[in-house]
Amino acid sequence: MRFTHRGPAPSRRNDIQTIRSLLPFVWQFKWRVMAALACLVAAKVASVILPLYLKEVVDKLSVPATLMVLPVAALLGYGFARLASSVFGELRDALFARVTQGSIRRIATRLFKHLFALSLRFHMQRQTGGLSRDIERGTKGIGFLLNFMVFNILPTLLEIGMVAAILLWRYDFMFAIVTIGTIVAYIAFTLLVTEKRMVYRRSMNELDSKANSKAIDALLNYETVKYFGNEGYEIDRYDRNLGKWVDSAVKNQVSLNFLNMGQGFIITIGITLLLWLSAQGVVSQTMSVGDVVLVSAYLTQLYAPLNFLGFVYREIKHALADMERMFSLMEQGQEVADGPDARKLKAAQASIEFDRVDFGYEANRQILFDVSFTIPAGRTLAVVGSSGAGKSTLSRLMFRFYDIDAGAIRVNGIDIRDLTQASLRQHIGIVPQDTVLFNDSILYNIAYGNPAASHEEIVQAAKAASIHDFVTALPEGYQTQVGERGLKLSGGEKQRVAIARTLLKNPPILILDEATSALDTRTERAIQEELSLIAKDRTTLIIAHRLSTIVDADEIIVLDHGRVLERGSHRDLLLQGGRYAQMWMLQQAGGDEEPT
Incomplete structure (x- = not known):
């Protein structure tokens, strides 16, 4: 069976698709994930009961001095809860570290493998600088997303739920209504403004990749730039792209300032209302001083991470935008693929037959006719x-x-x-017209024909290609670095390295x-x-x-x-x-x- 797939470039992904692409890699560490989540819940439960012990301590210390008894149990409970919150938090981080780094490693390896599986057509059209920047940003985005989703978003949402339940259970329903209303308004405002801001982030990513592509391209063609004296032209082209990036970055920053001001306004209103309700309760003697301390502690405990939650959400959206381009690369269609029944070729000798071959790189540009x-x-x-x-x-x-x-x-x-x-x-072995070598040693470049070859076999191949004497005369011998694309060697020397490399491969x-x-x-x-x-x-x-x-x-x-x-x-x-x-x-x- 023959199989050929010319996959179209993937369309723009949404955040759910990006997260769904990430989950299989994370779930390979499912036992660590579940253990980390258990520690997360334990740490948050301990954190939420801390103010309850604090209220009990304050209330017992608020009675007249003649009746005062040291609240040993409450103090011990407070100390144990604080210790448990810290210990479980550290255990969670330790358990999840391998999940984050392991997922990044497996995704990066899968992407690297996929890029090599893509057709020559894709690699002839790609821009190396932009591609490398997309991969770099994407892998960093994975670590950021996992850490903040597990260590900030989930704990904060869990804490919000528990605090709202305690306030509803112990106090007037208005406490829970104000708390939940403030949170809903905060989240709605954050989501709305952040979605509007994402257009600037995507624009920044595209312009950053484009500027990097032009810089890398100019540096790779350093000699050509110098031949034509076009340094100023290349610098101006690079600077123009950076100028567009700066415009998007400024708009991004201004919108961020607006978001921060709006979030601060909403939180201030919520805190003021809750403190007013608490003070009113003390005046009417329906709440104790310990209750005011409890509500204040919850306010501090709740709104501090909620304020941070706005930052985290923004950064998670940025991370998803960064990961979007990387996962889109992984979905790039494989134009030439092995069929399900493809078999391995094993032959000491081989014949070749071209039978009435037609071919064109594009549908409207045929290259070979009935060859x-x-x-x-x-x-x-x-x-x-x-x-x-x-x-x-x-x-x-x-x-x-x-x-x-x-x-x-x-x-x-x-x-x-x-x-x-x-x-x-x-x-098949090939000796091309333009031999491109890796920026490594002569030994490495010859051994590339057969990485499993021994040093003696590499030397024999070099001798057969008449390059051994030249190499041994060099100060560093076979460890001599050839430079990027082999620029430190002459054309003839590069060709001899290519011949040695092909001899080492020993193809029919x-x-x-x-x-x-x-x-x-x-x-x-x-x-x-x-x-x-x-x-x-x-x-x-x-x-x-x-x-x-x-x-x-x-x-x-x-x-x-x-x-x-x-x-x-x-x-x-x-x-x-x-x-x-x-x-x-x-x-x-x-x-x-x-x-x-």
Whole structure:
């Protein structure tokens, strides 16, 4: 069965979807979560009964001195409740720490894995700087959301419920009405204003990602910026985006100030009303001084976290906005996926067949038309043609970075869509025109071809690629850092590292994608000899610009605007006197341009 899914970009998520995406990761630590919640409830119960003991102490100490007896039980109860509140609170934090950090780790790992599963099309369209910022903000948002939801929102709501119940039980119903009314007004105002403010936060996130993307892009292309003297242009472009971000940030801050003032007004009214009711009760002798202390303690205990609850809610909304983009990445459709019945490719040798292949990167831009050719196991086929003819597309299709629109690509007679992508790619090695290395050591970059290889095997691969002597002559040898994208090495040195890396992988299929076209003639000849050696006994597809490098190929095909124009050996194609012969004559004469 063949399976291809071109998933659309996900639409804007809502907060419930974001929380629902997070819960499965949290619930993997369910026993810790339940234990932490039990500690949370115990800590809040202890916290709520504290004022009750305090009231009893005050009332017993308020009687005439002749009747005063030290309220030992109330004092002990007060001390025990305070200790229990602190101990259970610390236990809750300790238990939940692994839940928070473990969830972040698993989500980040899942996202990293998912990004590698996405198609080349997605990665060619993405902006690295913005993507990295989205992931960074999202993972931080997870920790913030979990901690404040469990340690602030839930405890505060629980405490509000218990305090309201106690006030309703012990005192006039007006106490509970004022308390609940104040809370409802506070929460409604906070929700309304915060929702209005979220547009500024989302705008800030988008502008921040955009500014970061442009900065990273400019730094990655440092040399190009310098070549054209466009430092001022890049700085101005970056500054303009930051200016838009500042505008959104100012609006965000002003709206925050308005929210804080409104919350303060509502809380002040509620506290004043409750104190007035308490004072009235004492005057009418329906309440004791201890009752006033009890209500005051509850006011302090209740409205302080409620005031903080407004901040927490705002920050949780910000965290959800930050997580929104990250979880949207996780829902990005996987364009090329393994079918449910895909099997693993296991072969010491491999044949390749392109059978009437049609392909286009976009629906209105077809690249290949009815392309057919066969490379028997152990043989070499070269593809030549002008720029834009579709040569490099062949290698991308071989790796199944894209699925074809019509026809079939087969390895050992099996359609590659019926194979697992991992096993297919394990059988293919490539030496590209532009070798990009990791910002690590030469040893690491060679070993990347087979991370399980021993040091001796890495050295043997380096010797076979004629780079061992160069490496050992360096002060740090194989531990020499190559710089970002390998910029500290020359083109020829990078190509030799790429050859060594491919040799270490030891694949039965080899693709040489214009592997020497960017090198000078002397370096090209040296590396060409090494490429000929590693291609021996391997099924090889050579994508070439310089025809002198493919004269020994078993078969050569000429692509022209995505169609096979000519095919045959070097000698046969020269005898035909067609496009290939024209290209050969032009290059032999020292021309730089191909006929059009």
